[in-house]
Amino acid sequence: RISFDLLCPHPLHMMLTWILLGQVPFFLEDPDYKGLELDLIVLCEKHGKPSERLVAFEGTMTGRRFLACAEPEGQNCGFVQWVDEQWPPTMENALLKLWSMVEESKSARVNDNLQSALTIHHLAEEKNKLDADYDKLVKDVHQLVDFQQDRVVDFSYLQSAVTYQHQCRAELVAG
Numbered sequence: 712r713i714s715f716d717l718l719c720p721h722p723l724h725m726m727l728t729w730i731l732l733g734q735v736p737f738f739l740e741d742p743d744y745k746g747l748e749l750d751l752i753v754l755c756e757k758h759g760k761p762s763e764r765l766v767a768f769e770g771t772m773t774g775r776r777f778l779a780c781a782e783p784e785g786q787n788c789g790f791v792q793w794v795d796e797q798w799p800p801t802m803e804n805a806l807l808k809l810w811s812m813v814e815e816s817k818s819a820r821v822n823d824n825l826q827s828a829l830t831i832h833h834l835a836e837e838k839n840k841l842d843a844d845y846d847k848l849v850k851d852v853h854q855l856v857d858f859q860q861d862r863v864v865d866f867s868y869l870q871s872a873v874t875y876q877h878q879c880r881a882e883l884v885a886g
């Protein structure tokens with residue numbers, strides 16, 4: 712939904728008016744070109760208010776000045792009027808190359824982050840496994856100790872049984 716408005720009443724008659732409804736290009740904060748455009752009266756069509764000076768920061772449009780509806784997001788009518796003409800093809804190619812380099816380094820970073828996330832997940836799993844192993848070891852040791860105590864008890868029972876038999880025998884001998 713791009714319409715070209717070539718009826719430009721302003722001194723910058725080379726300007727192309729592009730109305731990209733709801734599609735304002737990404738832009739950059741530029742100290743040399745910012746705020747409301749009050750020198751040229753370019754009113755956004757829907758609101759009839761002075762437009763805002765912005766610098767595109769997207770694809771082949773990167774660095775081109777434009778005027779846009781100054782209303783905040785949600786109320787913004789998407790009015791865009793380019794101040795700078797399209798760059799020559801060589802410049803556009805260079806910009807596309809730069810953006811593809813940015814994308815590459817971004818996806819490399821995403822991969823790195825994914826890798827660290829997986830490593831952290833793996834480490835967490837290792838820790839859980841170690842915790843489980845430790846719990847099992849503690850349980851085994853307790854069982855072993857219990858078992859040994861049972862054996863001691865058994866032994867003392869045996870001991871008392873032997874002692875009892877000794878006593879019985881002694882009584883028999885005495886009797």
Ligand SMILES: [Zn+2]
Nearest residue numbers: 755758780788
């Ligand atoms: Zn507007």
